Amino acid sequence: xxxxxxxxxxxxxxxxxxxxxxxxxxxxxxxxxxxxxxxxxxxxxxxxxxxxxxxxxxxxxxxxxxxxxxxxxxxxxxxxxxxxxxxxxxxxxxxxxxxxxxxxxxxxxxxxxxxxxxxxxxxxxxxxxxxxxxxxxxxxxxxxxxxxxxxxxxxxxx
Numbered sequence: 033x034x035x036x037x038x039x040x041x042x043x044x045x046x047x048x049x050x051x052x053x054x055x056x057x058x059x060x061x062x063x064x065x066x067x068x069x070x071x072x073x074x075x076x077x078x079x080x081x082x083x084x085x086x087x088x089x090x091x092x093x094x095x096x097x098x099x100x101x102x103x104x105x106x107x108x109x110x111x112x113x114x115x116x117x118x119x120x121x122x123x124x125x126x127x128x129x130x131x132x133x134x135x136x137x138x139x140x141x142x143x144x145x146x147x148x149x150x151x152x153x154x155x156x157x158x159x160x161x162x163x164x165x166x167x168x169x170x171x172x173x174x175x176x177x178x179x180x181x182x183x184x185x186x187x188x189x190x
Contacts, residue, residue: 064182124174
């Protein structure tokens with residue numbers, strides 16, 4: 033099962049390496065990872081996506097909580113949560129196909145952020161499923177470059 037784990041950690045050198053090392057030692061593959069500062073100075077949030085059973089994830093959470101620089105770990109898939117991901121997609125866009133591409137972009141609430149003579153650069157945000165669907169939709173036009181941020185998420189307000 034796909035799991036989204038969020039960990040608040042001290043913002044210091046080597047913390048990301050130690051956190052990812054816990055997963056590596058248990059032979060989990062990290063499907064995506066994002067790290068950024070939080071509202072509190074000196075604290076960062078690491079959000080990673082992995083696949084594992086409830087028992088396996090529980091074991092990982094226990095080991096992460098034992099890390100000195102880890103302040104709090106939450107399995108977001110166990111609570112109501114919101115997730116977002118950003119993707120930048122450079123697509124072949126000859127002048128003849130541009131209006132067709134713009135029609136595909138609109139339902140995804142994506143935006144064109146750069147226009148070249150032969151390509152356009154599109155920004156799309158949303159859940160991983162939404163980003164995946166968008167990428168599949170524009171794939172026939174020819175994707176020249178693709179960059180994704182990885183999932184970030186927070187528990188919903190109570």
